[in-house]
Structure formats: structure tokens, C-alpha cells
Amino acid sequence: MSTWEYAPAPESRDIANLRPSYRPFIGGEFVDGSGEPLKTINPATEEVLAEVGTASVSDVDTAVKAARRAYERTWRTMPGAERAKYLFRIARLIQERSRELAVLETLDNGKPIKESRDADVPTAAAHFFYHAGWADKLGYAGYGPDPKPLGVAGQVIPWNFPLLMLAWKIAPALATGNTVVLKPAETTPLSALVFAEICQQAGLPPGVVNIVPGAGDIGAALVDHPGVDKVAFTGSTEVGKQIQRAVAGTPKKLTLELGGKAANVVFDDAPLDQAVEGIVNGIFYNQGHVCCAGSRLLAQESVVDELLEKLRHRVSTLRLGDPLDKNTDIGAVNSAEQLARIRDLAETGDAEGAQRWTSPCPVPERGFFFPPTVFSGVEQSMRIAREEIFGPVLSVLTFRTPDEAVAKANNTPYGLSAGIWTEKGSRILWAASKLRAGVVWANTFNRFDPAAPFGGYQESGFGREGGRTGLEAYLDV
Amino acid sequence: MATATLPVALADATRDDASLRRFLHGLPGVDQVGVEQRAAGLGTRSIKKAAKLWAIDTAISMVDLTTLEGADTHGKVRALCAKARRPDPDRPDTPPVAAVCVYPDLAATAVEALAGTGIAVASVATAFPSGRSSREVKLADVRLAVTSGAAEVDMVIDRGAFLEGRYGQVFEEIQAVKAACGDAHLKVILETGELATYDNVRRASWLALLAGGDFIKTSTGKVSPAATLPVTHVMLQAVRDWYTATGELRGVKPAGGIRTTKDAIRYLVAVHEVAGEQWLTPTLFRFGASSLLNDLLLQRRTQLDGHYSGPDYLAVD
Numbered sequence: 001m002s003t004w005e006y007a008p009a010p011e012s013r014d015i016a017n018l019r020p021s022y023r024p025f026i027g028g029e030f031v032d033g034s035g036e037p038l039k040t041i042n043p044a045t046e047e048v049l050a051e052v053g054t055a056s057v058s059d060v061d062t063a064v065k066a067a068r069r070a071y072e073r074t075w076r077t078m079p080g081a082e083r084a085k086y087l088f089r090i091a092r093l094i095q096e097r098s099r100e101l102a103v104l105e106t107l108d109n110g111k112p113i114k115e116s117r118d119a120d121v122p123t124a125a126a127h128f129f130y131h132a133g134w135a136d137k138l139g140y141a142g143y144g145p146d147p148k149p150l151g152v153a154g155q156v157i158p159w160n161f162p163l164l165m166l167a168w169k170i171a172p173a174l175a176t177g178n179t180v181v182l183k184p185a186e187t188t189p190l191s192a193l194v195f196a197e198i199c200q201q202a203g204l205p206p207g208v209v210n211i212v213p214g215a216g217d218i219g220a221a222l223v224d225h226p227g228v229d230k231v232a233f234t235g236s237t238e239v240g241k242q243i244q245r246a247v248a249g250t251p252k253k254l255t256l257e258l259g260g261k262a263a264n265v266v267f268d269d270a271p272l273d274q275a276v277e278g279i280v281n282g283i284f285y286n287q288g289h290v291c292c293a294g295s296r297l298l299a300q301e302s303v304v305d306e307l308l309e310k311l312r313h314r315v316s317t318l319r320l321g322d323p324l325d326k327n328t329d330i331g332a333v334n335s336a337e338q339l340a341r342i343r344d345l346a347e348t349g350d351a352e353g354a355q356r357w358t359s360p361c362p363v364p365e366r367g368f369f370f371p372p373t374v375f376s377g378v379e380q381s382m383r384i385a386r387e388e389i390f391g392p393v394l395s396v397l398t399f400r401t402p403d404e405a406v407a408k409a410n411n412t413p414y415g416l417s418a419g420i421w422t423e424k425g426s427r428i429l430w431a432a433s434k435l436r437a438g439v440v441w442a443n444t445f446n447r448f449d450p451a452a453p454f455g456g457y458q459e460s461g462f463g464r465e466g467g468r469t470g471l472e473a474y475l476d477v
Numbered sequence: 478m479a480t481a482t483l484p485v486a487l488a489d490a491t492r493d494d495a496s497l498r499r500f501l502h503g504l505p506g507v508d509q510v511g512v513e514q515r516a517a518g519l520g521t522r523s524i525k526k527a528a529k530l531w532a533i534d535t536a537i538s539m540v541d542l543t544t545l546e547g548a549d550t551h552g553k554v555r556a557l558c559a560k561a562r563r564p565d566p567d568r569p570d571t572p573p574v575a576a577v578c579v580y581p582d583l584a585a586t587a588v589e590a591l592a593g594t595g596i597a598v599a600s601v602a603t604a605f606p607s608g609r610s611s612r613e614v615k616l617a618d619v620r621l622a623v624t625s626g627a628a629e630v631d632m633v634i635d636r637g638a639f640l641e642g643r644y645g646q647v648f649e650e651i652q653a654v655k656a657a658c659g660d661a662h663l664k665v666i667l668e669t670g671e672l673a674t675y676d677n678v679r680r681a682s683w684l685a686l687l688a689g690g691d692f693i694k695t696s697t698g699k700v701s702p703a704a705t706l707p708v709t710h711v712m713l714q715a716v717r718d719w720y721t722a723t724g725e726l727r728g729v730k731p732a733g734g735i736r737t738t739k740d741a742i743r744y745l746v747a748v749h750e751v752a753g754e755q756w757l758t759p760t761l762f763r764f765g766a767s768s769l770l771n772d773l774l775l776q777r778r779t780q781l782d783g784h785y786s787g788p789d790y791l792a793v794d
Binding site: 269270326 | 522525531
């Protein structure tokens with residue numbers, strides 16, 4: 001029997017142009033933050049990548065004031081067509097520096113280079129291109145003839161898609177005439193600081209974009225700052241609730257994009273091979289660190305055996321390892337903390353009587369890795385069916401009838417996304433209207449486009465990002 | 478023949494025309510967007526160094542070196558056979574190709590030129606490429622190929638009958654050809670460019686497998702589009718499903734339009750990751766191609782020498 005081992009095909013880490021230290025970006029300049037510097041590590045090797053200066057509470061104040069000045073003096077009064085030029089410039093610069101950004105993102109986050117190269121960075125550029133187009137057409141967005149910006153936006157983003165979440169936040173804010181203070185995640189600050197460089201390169205007026213690295217306390221200081229008119233947060237439901245309490249009773253506008261426990265519903269008339277692809281893409285994309293991940297597979301009982309057999313074969317072909325290798329499908333979990341959380345939750349699956357199947361792929365000794373895992377025999381009452389694991393762990397449940405499928409899919413406090421797999425068009429429309437989820441994919445999963453609004457129901461948050469609808473979050477309407 | 482040992486469910490499928498239709502229409506559908514996305518995704522695999530050299534040598538050994546022109550002559554076929562035996566005379570360690578593929582009237586010439594080399598002669602038959610003739614003429618065509626010594630027969634299915642939904646007729650015809658082949662291996666050309674949908678490709682693949690085809694082959698090379706990666710994905714999935722259901726290994730042959738080493742490697746990656754490692758052998762996977770071979774040889778030299786060679790160093794045929 002022949003064997004074919006793919007030779008290593010690593011992207012060079014030199015392309016990331018790593019520097020020993022990075023600093024906060026406030027008022028158009030890189031400044032020494034007065035917070036305690038943090039060290040950011042490569043989760044695939046556990047080595048330190050760089051030291052990053054962090055902002056203190058007083059730096060946050062400086063940043064908000066800089067943003068306010070930029071808002072009052074230049075950005076709010078600038079014609080939309082002029083703002084658009086800056087956004088187009090930023091979009092093109094992201095494209096020009098795409099390899100550098102992709103490698104940097106992979107080093108800092110642990111995601112496979114294939115994904116940062118083919119999804120994160122190009123989609124980030126696409127968000128700037130898309131919103132650049134809106135900047136001079138806001139009067140036609142359906143929010144009145146001359147909708148006004150809100151002012152200074154305080155934005156806090158997660159570690160799972162550092163650059164892409166930044167683009168989702170900054171592009172619509174700038175297009176609508178707001179200025180921004182953004183706090184990247186503690187474990188993944190690097191691409192945001194290279195983005196700050198891109199803002200300088202694009203000649204963006206000082207203070208329009210400010211980046212303040214730091215831990216949760218800096219995020220809280222930003223959210224609480226009285227000079228902030230708008231708060232946008234993507235992250236955990238727990239922190240989202242704290243933020244909602246913090247802004248209650250203030251005039252701040254708030255949008256939250258929080259957790260999820262999405263159901264991927266496979267009916268017996270589904271295109272099975274493509275459903276398998278969609279399931280794999282739904283839960284193993286980005287190591288499962290996706291708020292809209294299809295972490296619950298709901299399969300009709302009449303096809304579940306065939307589906308699981310195909311799924312296990314497919315999952316066995318996933319290649320786990322060095323995220324910089326172009327053939328790696330599953331990279332490293334972002335932090336030791338997250339890895340521990342995934343392990344703990346997976347153990348509750350064993351304890352509650354679900355059957356664990358793990359891909360036979362080899363797992364590197366160093367770095368934070370968790371092999372693709374499928375739990376079958378999962379019941380609605382189990383923790384792995386209810387709690388967001390945020391890792392490469394799929395829970396397989398079954399249903400008998402379409403009504404039961406919808407009832408089980410909706411039986412969660414979350415409501416971010418859902419997937420429907422069937423060749424029957426009428427069933428797609430029926431299920432999509434019944435599923436309580438902000439995004440419903442039919443015969444596909446985890447597809448993103450700047451023109452498509454994204455957001456949740458219930459404890460998955462509120463407000464939309466992307467599309468015409470997404471502009472509303474940054475306009476005084 | 479294979480059908481004798483089929484599991485009950487599959488044996489029932491071929492009981493009569495109505496069962497066959499029910500079975501084929503009961504196969505899970507193929508989602509176009511999904512299969513094309515998967516094929517494009519696998520197409521980004523980066524195959525380097527030793528893995529690339531292995532892929533090139535394996536691809537060379539899987540080539541069915543083909544000439545199917547109205548202008549084919551004995552001389553042309555002999556030239557092709559010489560190339561098949563020693564693809565790169567300057568590099569004697571280059572593996573020979575799997576087979577030479579010709580029209581049936583030239584099969585005898587190829588058999589003579591390849592005697593004792595272990596390289597098979599494949600002959601197209603059954604009123605290739607359109608398949609538009611009577612059963613008698615098609616079978617006579619097959620007999621000509623077999624009596625000339627062809628070890629492999631590449632038949633075309635009756636696409637008209639398939640598109641009219643007369644699956645039973647297509648099935649019987651493949652069985653009749655298989656019987657006429659005797660010991661010769663049968664490759665069933667689906668002409669996927671004329672079947673148009675992936676659902677049809679999946680149904681035709683199962684039809685050919687049920688009727689006893691040893692290989693399912695995408696195209697004649699005379700219709701555009703010929704082989705594509707997503708179509709090959711669907712066919713590889715079919716032989717894998719067939720293996721799961723019956724324990725039998727059947728082969729796949731994409732043909733037409735595969736011209737570069739890069740393309741060939743993408744196909745091998747699909748074989749490896751969709752069907753499985755077992756299929757990475759000339760007995761279960763072939764490329765129907767003519768110009769592909771020279772690009773493989775060129776890239777092989779590049780891998781071994783560390784620099785590019787030029788097309789003038791290789792034989793044009």
C-alpha cells in the first residue's frame with residue numbers, strides 16, 4: 001500500500017516582520033503606555049513573540065479625548081466622499097500587506113495560515129472596501145436624508161479573529177463619521193497595532209483611530225468612560241452582561257455580539273457529503289473558536305449512522321499541527337486557559353454519558369492543541385449540549401421530525417446562528433422562519449460577507465454588523 | 478461478474494427498470510456550491526520536495542497516454558508507444574506510463590509495439606465518442622478491440638438514454654459490453670460534460686458501478702468541459718461509497734483538460750483525501766491525457782536538477 005506524506009510547507013515567519021516590542025497608538029502616535037507591559041506568546045510553541053506596552057486608565061482617558069478632538073475638528077465635518085478615500089486607502093494597504101498580516105495573525109493567534117491568508121485578511125480588507133462605498137451614500141441607507149454619527153465609539157474585541165473583528169468594528173464606525181478607541185484582546189494585540197501603522201501610512205487624521213492594548217480592566221475603563229458615546233463589544237456573554245449593566249442609565253448606545261451554541265440541522269434528504277463538509281467547517285474552522293460555530297449537530301435519526309460514519313472518515317483527514325504550515329487544517333488553541341476550559345467541558349461530556357470519539361491525528365507535544373472531537377449520544381440536558389465550549393468539540397444530537405428539530409435547535413438561551421441541510425427548498429424556508437437565530441445558513445455554514453448583516457438573538461447579543469443594517473449601530477437614528 | 482456478490486440492497490436495485498430508477502433517484506443529492514467549495518479548498522494544498530517528486534512519479538505511472546484523432550496513423554501510434562516505454566530517455570529511472578489509449582483499429586499496432594513491456598493497451602470502443610449507434614455495432618467495436626489484444630476497453634454510455642431516464646437500457650448495455658470484454662478491464666466513460674449536473678454524475682457513477690464497470694471515467698475529451706476537479710470529487714466519493722457498501726475497490730479516471738503537473742497533483746490530493754490512500758495506485762486511478770506527460774517530465778527534471786530544463790529536451794509526439 002502506498003503512502004504519501006506531505007512534506008512540511010511552512011510559510012516563513014520572517015514575513016511577519018516581528019519586532020521585539022509594540023506600543024499603544026493614541027492620537028496618531030505610538031506612545032509608551034503607562035500600564036504594565038504584557039508578553040504575547042505563540043500558542044503553537046509557547047514562545048514569547050513580543051512585549052506589548054499596555055494602556056492604563058489614564059491612557060484610556062487620553063485616547064478618548066484624542067478621539068473626541070478628532071471627531072469635533074476633522075472627522076464629523078469631513079464630506080463622506082473624503083472619508084471614503086481614507087477607507088479605500090486602508091483597504092488597499094491591508095491587501096498590500098496581506099502576507100505580513102496573515103503570518104502575524106497566525107503567530108499570535110494560532111490559527112492555520114490557510115485561514116488567515118484565505119479568510120481573515122481578505123475579508124478584513126473587504127469590510128473596508130464595502131464600508132468605504134457607504135461613506136458618501138449614507139443619505140440613501142434608509143435612515144433619513146442626512147443621518148448623523150454618534151461621536152466616539154469605544155470598541156472591545158475578542159482573540160478569535162483579531163484583525164477581522166477589528167475591521168467589523170472600525171470600518172462601519174469610520175464610514176459613518178465616528179472616531180474610535182479600540183481595545184484588542186490581551187492575548188492577540190499584534191495585528192491591531194500593525195493596523196495602527198496602516199492608519200498612519202494611509203495618512204488618517206490623528207485621533208480618528210486609537211488602539212489601547214490591555215486586559216479586561218482597560219476594556220472596563222473604556223466602556224465606563226463618560227466621553228464614549230457608543231460601546232461595541234464582541235466576546236463572552238458573561239462580560240456582555242457586565243457591560244450592559246455598566247452602560248445602563250447612560251446615554252451610550254450599545255451593541256453586543258456574544259456567545260452561541262448553534263445547531264446545524266441535517267434532514268434525511270440532505271446532500272450528505274456536503275453536509276459533512278458543512279459540519280466540519282462549522283465546528284472545526286478556526287479550532288472551533290467561532291461564536292457562530294455549529295457546535296451542536298442535530299441529525300435526523302434515519303440518517304445519523306451514515307452521516308457519522310462519513311463524518312468520522314472526513315475528520316480523520318484533518319491535519320493538525322504547525323499553524324504556519326500551508327497544509328494545516330487545525331492550528332493551536334489560543335491560550336492555556338482556553339485549552340483547560342475545553343478539556344474540562346469535554347470531561348463533563350464523558351461524565352454525563354456521551355460517547356467521545358477523537359480524531360487519530362498526531363498531536364504536537366509543545367503548544368496548546370486539542371484534537372478534533374465528536375461526542376455522539378448527546379442529550380439536550382447535558383452540559384456539552386448547552387454551554388459554549390469554544391473549541392473543536394462537536395456534540396451530536398438526533399431528532400425524529402422537523403418540529404422536534406426546530407424545538408431542540410431553539411432550546412438554548414443563545415441564538416446567533418443555525419444551519420439547515422436539506423435539498424427541499426420549502427423546508428429551508430419553513431425552518432429558517434422558525435429558527436431563533438440571527439444568521440441562518442442553508443446548505444452551507446460559516447460564510448461571511450460584508451454585505452450580510454451578522455448578529456444574534458437573546459443572550460447572543462443585539463445589534464447587527466455588516467450590510468446596510470449594520471450602519472444603524474453607528475448612526476444617531 | 479461483480480453483481481453476483483452484491484449485498485441484498487444493491488442487488489435489489491438492479492432487479493428491474495423501476496427499481497433502478499428508484500435507487501438512483503434515492504441517492505443523496507450533491508450540493509453544487511458545497512462540492513465546488515470543497516474542491517477549491519483541497520486545491521490549495523501545498524505539495525513540496527519529496528512529496529512532490531513522489532506525486533510526479535506516481536502521476537507518470539498513472540497516465541493513459543492517449544491519441545484519439547481522425548488523423549492517427551500506425552506511425553503516430555508507434556511513436557506514442559516508444560514514448561510510453563521510456564518517457565524520458567535521459568533519465569532511465571523515470572517510470573513508464575500505465576497504458577496507451579487508441580482507437581480500436583489501431584489497437585493491434587499498439588499491442589505489437591508494447592509487447593513485453595507491461596504497459597497495457599487501452600482501446601476506446603462502442604462508437605466512441607458519441608455512442609450513437611446500434612448495440613450490434615457497439616459490441617462489434619468492442620470485439621475488434623479485444624481481438625486486437627487490448628487489455629482495457631474504454632466504452633461510452635448512451636447519454637441520450639440516460640437523459641431520457643432509460644437507466645435500464647444504459648445498465649444492460651454496460652453489462653453487455655462487460656461480457657464482450659472478457660478478461661479486458663472495462664472503463665465506463667460517463668461524459669460528464671453532457672450530463673451537466675452533479676446529481677446526474679453521481680447517478681451515472683452508481684449505474685456504471687452496479688453494471689460492473691472496473692473504472693468510471695469522466696470524459697471522452699471531445700466535449701467541453703471535460704474532467705473537472707468537482708466532478709472527479711463526486712466520482713471518487715462514489716467509488717469510496719461503493720467500497721463501503723461492497724468491500725470492492727473500483728477505479729476512477731479523469732480524462733481531458735489535465736495538462737499541468739500542478740493540476741495532476743490537485744487530482745492526486747483529491748484521490749488521497751476524498752477516496753483514500755488505497756486509491757493512489759495505477760490500478761485504481763488513471764489520467765487520460767496526452768500533453769500532461771511532458772509537463773510531468775519537465776517538472777521531474779526540475780525537482781532532480783534543481784533548475785528548470787526546457788521543452789526542447791523532451792520528445793514531442
